[in-house]
Amino acid sequence: MQWTGLNELREKFLSFFESKGHMRLPSFSLIPKDDNSLLLINSGMAPMKKYFTGEVTPPSKRVTTCQKCIRTPDIERVGITARHGTFFEMLGNFSFGDYFKHEATAWAWEFCTKVLELPVDKLWVTIYQDDDEAFDIWTKEVGVAPERIVRMGKEDNFWEHGSGPCGPCSEIYFDRGEKYGCGKPDCGVGCECDRYVEFWNVVFSQFDSDGKGNYPPMEHPNIDTGMGLERLACIMQGVDNLFLVDTVQNIMKHICRIAGIQYGEDEKKDISLRVITDHIRSTTFMIGDGVMPSNEGRGYVLRRLLRRAARHGRLLGINHTFLADVANTVIDENKNAYPELDEKRAMITKLIHVEEESFAKTIDQGMQMLNSLIDKDFNACLSGEDAFRLNDTYGFPLDLTKEIVAERGMTVDEERFHQLMQEQRERARNARKNAGADAWAGENDVLADVPPTEFLGYEKSQTEATVLAILKDGERVDHATAGDEIALVLDRTTFYAESGGQVGDVGPISSADALIAIDNTTKNHAKNFIHHGVINAGTISVGDRVQTEGDPENHRAIMRNHTAAHLLQAALRTVLGDHVEQAGQLVDEKYVRFDFTHFAALTPEEIHRVETIVNGVILSGTPVECREMPIEEAKKLGAMALFGEKYGSIVRVVSVGDFSKEFCGGTHVDNTGKIGLFKILSESSVAAGVRRIEAVTGLNALQYLNDTLAQLGAVASALKVTSVSGLAQRAEQMTAELKEKDREIESLNAKMADMRINGLFEGAKDINGVRVITALFSATPSNALRTMCDKIRDNAPNVVAVLAATQDGKANIAVAVGKEAQQKGLNAGKIVREVAKVAGGNGGGKAEFAMAGAKDLTKLDEALAAAEGVVSGMMQ
Structure with missing residues (x-):
């Protein structure tokens, strides 16, 4: 066997099976299509389940692929060991009712021993314990020595997920040598140690399970194989784990250069290097396939991976954004096999940069939350719930939380924290189990015998x-x-x-x-x-x-909006940059709603430029051409594909001169002049890194303008302005008048507060040298309470003021503590919390000032009466 690079191994495998009559298909998207049982594609066969069940006719009965995969069962384990990873590539050859065991086994052995030249004395084969047919084929036809065949039970060598196609399997193992073994006398294939590595699984799908223990044979059995590309590369390159494989190692070396460290010198730093290397591979491929960061579903997986990578960057001392830079290396290492990464480079790196910047702010918010929890917690132990929330929401590891609270003389309820973490893992595990059980559930299609329309x-x-x-x-x-x-x-x-x-x-x-x-x-x-x-x-x-x-008019309105959506995307890329990609759209007869990737709100000037560009193309009366062509020809024309979408060999391209070229199966006007007019109604945020524009065209745009003019006319009439053109001046005049009235009101409130304060000091109680003031006001807003508290505190450093007020059926309690009173151990936040409890309320704040709400207005007097006791107790 000869050292072989990962990219070369991928090509060797696919070319070999092409020579055996297989159609090479590009990797399917990581986003499952028409399959709700999976969050992300996690195996080579997953995107082809409907080929196996017969619901969809495959493009060929023999197919070979290298499939991008993401598995996230234990994200928190990634990095801790060199075994765990989230992203990997799965090589596979598949037969949909064509060849079966004889060919599958022969070709697998030929590829291993002839193409890869793996030593025969290092290879072992496992079979299902009852599969005598497979034993005979391996030994009598393929030529594997019987003593190198190992029979194993159903748990190891029978592939089954719920109901549907299933069957026995054969696995090929590579013996890495005694130095990787456990030393036990019975160490052999199937041992948990690192000596024997399973790298190829050949599944013989020959039964159709009903999920109840019945396994009738399939009329047309299938072949489904899977071989981890990175695992094979480890064998061919003589390295211990995927992080030492050539393409993966190049990514890690880039991180090492940024951090100024070397892999293998410090185990803690090695963990962070493995985390970042794995996660940046995963996130680069996920974004390339159209996954956007969010707080749920696959978007949450993406965000969690990015944030974990960013946090480990900080642990390495990298205090600036760096992941987008490393993503460029991921793209460079994989662009030949996955050209879509290079095509989407600007989008991928921009999104990663923005998300990492956002996380830097999140970490700061997490610190604020932790400090707040410490300030308000009377106990010497931070609750497991709070520690878990810090971990889950802000990505704070338990070690970091423990270190920070220890500086304040506190500990963390680690037992409860780990209990909550385990519950989270169980929920995720159950979700995956349920998804797996449904993985082969076919559709009850009542139209199965109806030909396409x-x-x-x-x-x-x-x-x-x-x-x-x-x-x-x-x-x-x-x-x-x-x-x-x-x-x-x-x-x-x-x-x-x-x-x-x-x-x-x-x-x-x-x-x-x-x-x-x-x-x-x-x-x-x-x-x-x-x-x-x-x-x-x-x-x-x-x-x-x-x-x-x-409905011809309805149909024409939809066509106007759809063509306008194409013009809008082209205009946005002109104004904002090439990172703009369609992230979703809705085109109906009323308006166009267009979602796109961008990372800041558009300015009024940018919106105006976009609108002007689109209307300019409309007024030019440019012909709109729709034609089908081979996908490679379409790409040469520069036609844009939908972000994350996969297409067949023939695509439909909609062109508006040289201004816009897109893959599209929709209906369009034949000339931009028929759109009439384009007007943007709104621009807003949909999710992190995704903006939305809503716009109207044609008669809808005209209706919008007429409605707007009518509303402006009504406003002008109400403000007694003779024409719409005078509205702006009148609005500025009224704003100035209102500001002047606000100043007068503020001045009067200040005078009233001074009058009230003078009377309050007369009734103050002296408690161990601290003057305690309590008072209840009606029809008084909370900001007036704050003003009075500020004045009291500024005038008397040895004062504690506890003021309550009601307004519109609501009540607030405010506490101010002067500097001298603070030195005696009094804290406004703690006082207001205890006082508010009496009236069924809660709140908090800083040592000098705090506020709380009160639910039971009938107990405000009782709450104020309790203030003296609270102050006295704290001083003692």
């Missing part, structure tokens, strides 16, 4: 068609009558089916005997267009001829 809507607005199926209450029926809610499937249609952010077409479909009002059109994975609606009159039957009339 022919879509004619690009060229025609109406057509004659035949009714192929009628759905009512989820079931197939032969006919339906007036008043029934139904779904129609036709052999052909001009109705666009909801997809790509464009809503489905609506309008009438009629036959000689019926009129159906369609209110939505969708399509399934088999490309059946499903027309949802109500029968207004007559009866419709399977086999009837119908006319797809539709």
Whole structure:
């Protein structure tokens, strides 16, 4: 065997199976498509489950892939050992009802011994204990020595997840030598030590489990194999773990240069290096496939990985953003195999930079929260709940929390913290278990025998068609009558089916005997267009001829908005930069809602520039061209693909001159002049790094302008301004008048406060040299309480003022403590907390001033009466 780089190994595998008649498919996106059982793709076969179940016809009966995968069962373990990782690549060859055990085993052995030239005396094969057929094939046909075949039980060598295709498997192991062994006499294949490494799993899917212990044989058995690319690279490069593999090591070396350290010199620093290396690989690939940071789902996984990497950067002494720089190395190491990373480089690095900057602020917020918890906690132990929340929300490791509280003479309830962490792991584990059980659950597709619908809507607005199926209450029926809610499937249609952010077409479909009002059109994975609606009159039957009339004006409005969305994206990239990518859109007959990647609110000037550019293209009357072409030709033209989307070999490209070229299956106007007018209504934030623009076109834009002018006219009339043009001047004048009145009110409140304060000091109680003032005011806002407290504290350093006030059915309590009183151990935050408890309230603050709310207004007098006791108790 010869040292071989990871990228070369990937190519050797895929080329080998291409030579065996397999179609090489690019890696599927990490985001599962039409599969709610998975959060992220976690194996080579996961995105092809419907090929195995027969729900979708594969492009070839023989397929080979190198699939990007993410597994996150124990993120917190990554880095602690060199074994754990979240991102990996899975090599696989698959047969969908074509070849089976004979070919799969022979090719696996040929690749290992002939292509990779792995020593035969280092290889072992395991089989399912009852699979005599596999034993005979391995020994008699492939030529593996019988003594190098190990039979193992169902737990190890039978692949099964809930119901669906399943079967025995064979695994190939590599013996790394005695120095990696445990030394036990029975050490062998299957031992938990590091000597025997399983690197290839060949699954013989030959049964169809019903989930109840019954395993009838499949009519057309399948082959599903999986080989970890990084694990294979470890073997071929003679290294102990994935972090020493060439491409991964190049990423780690970049981090070492930034931190000014070397891997292998300090175990604690090595942990941080492994965490950052693994997590930046994962996040770069996830963003490249369209995952955006968020607080739930796969977006939360991304955010958690990024934040964990950033925190470990700080532990290495890196006190500036650096992850985006390292992401460039990830892209450079993988761009030949995954060109989409290079295409999305600006977007990936920008998003990582912004998220890391945001986390730096989050860490500061976490410190503020921790300091607040310490200040208000009377106990000498920080609760496990608080420590857990700091870890989960702000990424604070327990060690950091312990170190900080120790400086204040406190400890942490570690037992409760670990209990909560374990509960979180159990929830995640159960979620994964449930997802796995459903992984092979097929759809109960009532349209399985209905051929795909022919879509004619690009060229025609109406057509004659035949009714192929009628759905009512989820079931197939032969006919339906007036008043029934139904779904129609036709052999052909001009109705666009909801997809790509464009809503489905609506309008009438009629036959000689019926009129159906369609209110939505969708399509399934088999490309059946499903027309949802109500029968207004007559009866419709399977086999009837119908006319797809539709709603022409509604359809034209949708086309105007969809073409405008393309112009908007091009304009945004012109004004903001190439990092702008579509992150979602909704195009209907009323408006266009466009989500895009950007990391700051647009300024009024930027919005104006975008709007001006789009309207300029509209006024130019540029032709809009829609045509299908090979995907490589489309990429050469510079056509933009939807962020994170995967396409077939033939794509539809919508071009507006040289201004905009996009992959798109939607409907569009044939000339930009038909859009009429484009007006942006709003610009807002959707999530971290994602902005949203809502806009209108055509008649909707005209309606918006008319409504706005009408509202301005009404405002002008109310303000007694003769014309709309005078509104701004009148508004400035009124603002100045209101500010002057506010100043007068503030001055009067200050005078009233002075008058009240003078009277308060007369009733002050002396407690061990501290003057304690209590008072209750009605119809007094909380800011007035604060003002009085400030004045009292400034005038008397040895005072404690406890003031309560009610207004509009609510009550507040404010406490001020002068400097001399503070020196005697009095703290406003602690006083207000105890006083407020009497009236069913709570609150807190600093030593010199604090406020609290009170729920029971009837107990305010009782609360104020308790103040003297609270102060006396604290002084003692």
